[in-house]
Amino acid sequence: MSAPESSQAEDAYFASNAPPKQLAAHTALAEAFITQHAAANRRVVLVTSGGTTVPLEKNTVRFIDNFSAGTRGATSAEYFLSAGYAVIFLHRQFSLLPYSRHYSHSTDCLLDLLEEDSDGRVAVRPSDSDRILDVLRKYQSARRNNMLLLLPFVTIGDYLHELRAVARLMAPLGASGLLYLAAAVSDFFVPPERLSEHKIQSTNIVEKLYPKDTPSPSPQIEDEETFDNFDASPRVPRSKRLIIDLDPVPKFLKSLVEGWAPLGMIVSFKLETDPRILVHKARYSLERYQHHLVIGNLLSTRKWEVVFVAPGREDRWLRVARHGGWGDAEGRPLRPDEVPEGDPEQEIEALIIPAVAELHDDHIAKSSSVEKK
Ligand code: PMT
Numbered sequence: 474m475s476a477p478e479s480s481q482a483e484d485a486y487f488a489s490n491a492p493p494k495q496l497a498a499h500t501a502l503a504e505a506f507i508t509q510h511a512a513a514n515r516r517v518v519l520v521t522s523g524g525t526t527v528p529l530e531k532n533t534v535r536f537i538d539n540f541s542a543g544t545r546g547a548t549s550a551e552y553f554l555s556a557g558y559a560v561i562f563l564h565r566q567f568s569l570l571p572y573s574r575h576y577s578h579s580t581d582c583l584l585d586l587l588e589e590d591s592d593g594r595v596a597v598r599p600s601d602s603d604r605i606l607d608v609l610r611k612y613q614s615a616r617r618n619n620m621l622l623l624l625p626f627v628t629i630g631d632y633l634h635e636l637r638a639v640a641r642l643m644a645p646l647g648a649s650g651l652l653y654l655a656a657a658v659s660d661f662f663v664p665p666e667r668l669s670e671h672k673i674q675s676t677n678i679v680e681k682l683y684p685k686d687t688p689s690p691s692p693q694i695e696d697e698e699t700f701d702n703f704d705a706s707p708r709v710p711r712s713k714r715l716i717i718d719l720d721p722v723p724k725f726l727k728s729l730v731e732g733w734a735p736l737g738m739i740v741s742f743k744l745e746t747d748p749r750i751l752v753h754k755a756r757y758s759l760e761r762y763q764h765h766l767v768i769g770n771l772l773s774t775r776k777w778e779v780v781f782v783a784p785g786r787e788d789r790w791l792r793v794a795r796h797g798g799w800g801d802a803e804g805r806p807l808r809p810d811e812v813p814e815g816d817p818e819q820e821i822e823a824l825i826i827p828a829v830a831e832l833h834d835d836h837i838a839k840s841s842s843v844e845k846k
Contacts, residue, residue: 480732482723486633489665493631499624500638503561506622507642510559516649516833518558519639521656522546523565525629529663529717534672536628537717541657543568545742545775545822549655550621551611552826558651559620563635565656566625572612576605629659629722636725640733648840650737651833652729657744661719675713726762738836739764740829743782746772755782766832768825776821781828791824 493499510517523543526536547569550560554571562571569577576583586601597605615621624639626632643650671679730739741764743755748771755769759782769780781789794816 479723479727483725483728486723487637490630490633491665492634493626493628496634496638499635500642502622503624503639503642506559506561506619507646509619511646516558516651517561517643517646518553518651518653519561519563519643520546520550520553520653521563521632521636521658522550523568524657525565525632525659526627527629527659527662527719528668530669530672531665532671537659537661539657539659540772541565541568543570544574545770546655547571547574548820548822549653549826552820552822553653553830554611554615554620556826556830558830559622560615561622561624561639563624563626563632563639563656566627570623571621572608572615575608629662632656632658633722633725637728637733640729640737643737644734647736648738648837650734651829652734652737652739653829654726654739654741658722660722662722663717664720667718673715675715677713724762726758726764730762730764736840738766738833740766740768743767743769744772744775745769752780752782752788755780759784765836766829779821779825781832783832789828791821791828793819793821793824 507517522541523546524539524541526538529535529537543564546562546564548571550562550571553560560571564570575581576586586598586605587595588598590596624635626635640652643652726739726741739762741758741762743751743758745751745754751769751771755767759767765783767782769782770778776793778790778792781791783789
């Protein structure tokens, strides 16, 4: 798509898909946050996290979703905070959050870490105290110093409006702004003109009671068969199948790189399930959007290994100890001597964030040398 075409697609998308109600409030919060940290000469990262929903109805009962729990985003945000970044965490509502993620999951429920002491007060079990204290201190420090701004979204439309608004606010940060796009973004959606206003019915009851273009009478429920169809084993077979016709969501990485935050460092993720195409698709994305880094990951091994694909650099695999991973772009398993040794509990983000921060240092250095010339 040429630049004018992509800008037309952008204008058309944002004109026809309404912004979320909280956009103005979120923008004000993000602006104040960015101003505060820019004044302190601190680096700011926008981390996107979690899945975007695709509503099937305006009054939404049903929607399409994806697998992401927001683990990558929430974990990355913690490591960015440890590295001194101020973090805007644009996340799917109710997905995992930095710090609380350690205790919000059903396998590590907070209540299981508590006990009642002899005075009837709630206390942390002594065996869990150290690890909770470590997380608590980091969490409280982030809050006290206003280092973490949480902005929730739900739908793909909300996400794109919020992404555009925050990215534009980050533009004045120049090269010291970092955009780290780990959200699992829908590729398909139902455009507003094809969205059903109300809950999609599984029978033709509404058409029967309110024929098209007739004023709404008060319903006279005379037709027993219509309602019989709600039954689990209806006498009259269900008459409707639901066929969903989805449009592609325009890709906005080009707008991000060229218009919204043109000097910032932009890191996108590439998710695949077939190891043979991962590196190829990551490289293609980099060439197409001309940004700074694609982090490739496979659904099945994303917690243990990722590959960095960056312009002018060799592909770089990062791996944690516990898993052999896929090995290479052809899906060749690792040889035993290639499997990293080390702490099997280490999170892959402990390797990803320092490596991203290093590339960010280079990005800033390069842009200041260009400015000097
Ligand atoms: O949350 P977890 O369970 O920890 O999983 C983490 C993750 C696998 C979701 C994460 O590591 C990841 O890979 N996120 C990106 C998933 C994704 O959207 O991949 P994609 O190949 O569909 O898109 C590639 C890039 O294009 C994304 O960075 C996205 O920002 C961008 N995109 C995608 C769709 C779209 N319509 N417009 C876009 O701009």
